[in-house]
Amino acid sequence: MGISMTEAQDRQRLFELVFGHMATQTVATAARLKLIDAFGDEERSGAEIADAIGTDPAVTTQLCRALAALGILAEVKSGQFRVTGTGALLRTDRTDSLHSFARVFTDPAIQATWRELDTAVRTGKSTFDTVHGTTFFQYVAGDPELSTFFPAALGQSAAQTAAALPGSYDFAAFGTVADIGGGSGTVLAAILAAHPGLRGILYDAAPAVARAAETLAAAGVADRCTVIPGDIGAGAPAGADLYLLKNVLHYADDERAGTVLGNVRRVVPPHGRLLIVDPALPETVDGSLPDSMYLSDLHMRLIGAGRGRTQAEFESLCVRAGFTVKGLTLLPPPIAFSLIEAVPDDSHDPGRR
Numbered sequence: 001m002g003i004s005m006t007e008a009q010d011r012q013r014l015f016e017l018v019f020g021h022m023a024t025q026t027v028a029t030a031a032r033l034k035l036i037d038a039f040g041d042e043e044r045s046g047a048e049i050a051d052a053i054g055t056d057p058a059v060t061t062q063l064c065r066a067l068a069a070l071g072i073l074a075e076v077k078s079g080q081f082r083v084t085g086t087g088a089l090l091r092t093d094r095t096d097s098l099h100s101f102a103r104v105f106t107d108p109a110i111q112a113t114w115r116e117l118d119t120a121v122r123t124g125k126s127t128f129d130t131v132h133g134t135t136f137f138q139y140v141a142g143d144p145e146l147s148t149f150f151p152a153a154l155g156q157s158a159a160q161t162a163a164a165l166p167g168s169y170d171f172a173a174f175g176t177v178a179d180i181g182g183g184s185g186t187v188l189a190a191i192l193a194a195h196p197g198l199r200g201i202l203y204d205a206a207p208a209v210a211r212a213a214e215t216l217a218a219a220g221v222a223d224r225c226t227v228i229p230g231d232i233g234a235g236a237p238a239g240a241d242l243y244l245l246k247n248v249l250h251y252a253d254d255e256r257a258g259t260v261l262g263n264v265r266r267v268v269p270p271h272g273r274l275l276i277v278d279p280a281l282p283e284t285v286d287g288s289l290p291d292s293m294y295l296s297d298l299h300m301r302l303i304g305a306g307r308g309r310t311q312a313e314f315e316s317l318c319v320r321a322g323f324t325v326k327g328l329t330l331l332p333p334p335i336a337f338s339l340i341e342a343v344p345d346d347s348h349d350p351g352r353r
């Protein structure tokens with residue numbers, strides 16, 4: 001007796017999931033070999049590409065076919081390939097390139113960490129430190145490839161949010177926005193450029209803000225922004241009425257997140273606001289959201305103590321730090337971030353009244 005259509009689809013889906021690491025490796029190889037750059041805008045055979053990048057013609061042709069099956073290339077006629085819209089995002093010369101992002105998430109050090117997922121599930125602990133003998137951020141700083149690609153990947157993902165964020169919140173209602181853990185200033189520069197009446201404070205570790213002057217100058221906002229190097233675990237600068245925490249709490253466990261929020265709480269004025277920009281997981285897994293939201297929740301757990309949080313979890317973190325959440329807004333897809341706005345609220349802490 002044959003199998004039903006539903007069962008056949010279930011089996012096919014499971015095969016695809018099991019083969020998922022091969023798809024990742026195929027895309028990773030295209031990124032490592034800069035195969036998409038070798039295509040440019042032309043149609044090429046696998047042998048021509050092999051000639052251009054110095055690889056084996058037969059296996060390069062197999063790689064091109066697999067990339068065509070995955071939608072990175074298209075086989076326009078037998079043996080002739082061209083880059084698709086998805087594949088073109090791996091070009092290194094695009095301002096909106098995702099090449100560095102692909103390099104980071106497919107890096108052998110990251111893959112070795114993911115191979116230990118079962119250990120993390122058994123022990124409840126992150127695996128990066130055990131596998132590599134050091135923390136993720138220390139490893140990145142000392143690794144020749146990751147130290148280049150990780151900041152670039154953050155910049156690539158920040159650029160996407162930076163394009164959407166200035167129009168997604170009423171920044172014009174404030175006088176000064178402080179971006180806590182704001183990295184090299186890509187997001188803050190975009191907000192200030194879109195709101196000429198606004199001033200900025202960029203606060204992050206010294207190495208992270210080292211190139212901020214360049215970013216702020218390129219956006220024409222350097223004269224409206226103060227850059228302060230410092231430790232987000234030790235404090236936050238006073239002087240702003242809006243405090244932004246973008247993609248920072250995601251990397252932190254609840255204790256660390258509470259410390260960072262508490263530091264902001266100590267300096268935010270009574271009329272000020274806190275704006276958290278982070279992925280917010282729905283209370284129940286929502287099949288319409290990208291799988292990457294849940295995979296990156298696990299990823300944060302594997303590389304450190306971070307995690308994804310639901311709105312209720314953000315609310316409870318905020319309450320413990322003396323804030324009340326006023327609302328949550330989703331940024332437009334494909335950005336998987338939400339805006340969580342909170343106000344200082346002394347009623348949560350009798351000691352503060």
Ligand SMILES: C[S@@+](CC[C@H](N)C(=O)[O-])C[C@H]1O[C@@H](n2cnc3c(N)ncnc32)[C@H](O)[C@@H]1O
Nearest residue numbers: 158181182183204205208230231232233246247
């Ligand atoms: C994932 S990045 C986010 C950067 C930026 N907000 C964005 O969205 O592009 C996290 C940032 O937190 C900063 N950070 C983490 N721990 C820190 C610490 N102890 N002191 C200062 N900055 C810290 C890192 O330097 C990094 O720039």
